[in-house]
Amino acid sequence: MSNFSRDPILLTPGPLTTSLATKMAMLRDWGSWDSGFNAVTGMVRERLLSIAGAEGAHVCVPLQGSGTFAVEAAVNTLVPRDGHLLALINGAYGTRLARLARMMGRRVSTLETAEDVPAAVADIERLLQADSSITHVGLVHCETSTGILNPLEGIADAVARCGRHLIVDAMSSFGALPIDARRVPFDALVAASGKCIEGPPGIGFVLARRSVLEHCAGNSTSLSLDLHDQWQYMERTTQWRFTPPTHVVAALSAALEAFDAEGGQPARLARYTRNCEVLVRGMEELGFRRFLDPRVQAPIIVTFLAPADPRYGFREFYDRVRDKGFILYPGKLTQVETFRVGCIGAIGPDEIRHAVNAVRDTLAEMGIEGAAPG
Ligand SMILES: *Cc1c(COP(=O)(O)O)cnc(C)c1O
Numbered sequence: 001m002s003n004f005s006r007d008p009i010l011l012t013p014g015p016l017t018t019s020l021a022t023k024m025a026m027l028r029d030w031g032s033w034d035s036g037f038n039a040v041t042g043m044v045r046e047r048l049l050s051i052a053g054a055e056g057a058h059v060c061v062p063l064q065g066s067g068t069f070a071v072e073a074a075v076n077t078l079v080p081r082d083g084h085l086l087a088l089i090n091g092a093y094g095t096r097l098a099r100l101a102r103m104m105g106r107r108v109s110t111l112e113t114a115e116d117v118p119a120a121v122a123d124i125e126r127l128l129q130a131d132s133s134i135t136h137v138g139l140v141h142c143e144t145s146t147g148i149l150n151p152l153e154g155i156a157d158a159v160a161r162c163g164r165h166l167i168v169d170a171m172s173s174f175g176a177l178p179i180d181a182r183r184v185p186f187d188a189l190v191a192a193s194g195k196c197i198e199g200p201p202g203i204g205f206v207l208a209r210r211s212v213l214e215h216c217a218g219n220s221t222s223l224s225l226d227l228h229d230q231w232q233y234m235e236r237t238t239q240w241r242f243t244p245p246t247h248v249v250a251a252l253s254a255a256l257e258a259f260d261a262e263g264g265q266p267a268r269l270a271r272y273t274r275n276c277e278v279l280v281r282g283m284e285e286l287g288f289r290r291f292l293d294p295r296v297q298a299p300i301i302v303t304f305l306a307p308a309d310p311r312y313g314f315r316e317f318y319d320r321v322r323d324k325g326f327i328l329y330p331g332k333l334t335q336v337e338t339f340r341v342g343c344i345g346a347i348g349p350d351e352i353r354h355a356v357n358a359v360r361d362t363l364a365e366m367g368i369e370g371a372a373p374g
Contacts, residue, residue, distance in 0.1 A: 016345030070204025
């Protein structure tokens with residue numbers, strides 16, 4: 001371990017490195033009945049809606065827990081018990097979406113493509129036309145297990161043309177990639193506090209179409225994951241149903257202020273894009289190669305192929321890079337050995353350059369001359 005008492009930079013898909021102001025917002029104990037705290041909750045809900053231009057037709061329902069809790073709540077509340085979900089899969093989060101829907105007793109079909117291939121609009125449309133029992137489509141916008149970008153707009157249009165409902169897991173894209181509810185039809189879009197909004201982890205939230213959510217009472221098979229009940233309670237009382245993660249709410253509010261001050265989604269996308277470019281250029285100079293075709297790569301997280309050199313092992317590589325102050329992330333692919341490096345969080349190109357230098361020094365320490373894959 002390093003002797004310096006500085007937090008490492010998190011180059012992961014979340015939790016992420018947060019700003020000092022966001023961390024400092026957590027140094028206060030709030031009462032859950034306190035009107036000041038409930039006003040913060042109200043402001044956070046409004047700001048999250050406005051990021052997606054969703055103030056008109058949607059409501060924001062926050063939920064305690066990690067992002068998966070909110071995905072599970074959205075599916076469990078919006079898909080009727082006799083509904084039928086088509087889950088689009090090209091990675092671990094799509095697989096998880098299908099799994100949680102099945103565990104809640106929903107009928108699930110899947111459309112699976114390879115981990116480096118985005119879901120194709122024409123295939124989805126054909127499936128929806130062939131099977132009228134499918135009521136909902138579940139899509140992961142940026143599939144974080146590789147960093148691949150799925151074509152949200154085209155898929156949303158196709159689902160709407162076919163008269164079905166769309167649930168989007170936009171966990172790792174919300175706040176960074178443009179999503180406009182006025183142009184892109186969706187019934188629910190799910191994200192979380194600890195990703196591109198750069199808050200701490202602990203809250204998921206769903207932007208749900210009001211006219212749909214209104215009719216979802218009694219769908220949920222779970223009390224704590226009942227989004228309709230959570231929404232109704234919050235509307236009635238301004239309070240959270242069950243103990244709120246008060247510190248996380250306060251820090252999320254601070255993170256949203258920084259988000260606006262930076263220039264909102266376009267500014268965040270520009271910074272992450274720059275981070276991604278500096279990362280890819282630096283790593284390719286060391287010999288690393290990307291898993292994905294650049295045309296389908298989102299500037300969120302990059303999957304690199306492991307070096308072919310027999311001296312390489314992820315555990316040692318990871319430990320040595322961590323001792324230099326940077327936390328990498330293991331790969332999540334079954335067929336090829338990879339690792340991932342995130343471009344998101346309260347970091348800029350300088351941090352990325354330092355991280356690439358740490359990787360270069362680590363390769364030298366391990367006696368790896370070129371990082372080219374096999
Ligand atoms: C982070 C993430 C989630 C949620 O994962 P948790 O571990 O529950 O926070 C879901 N989907 C995607 C695409 C993600 O990146």
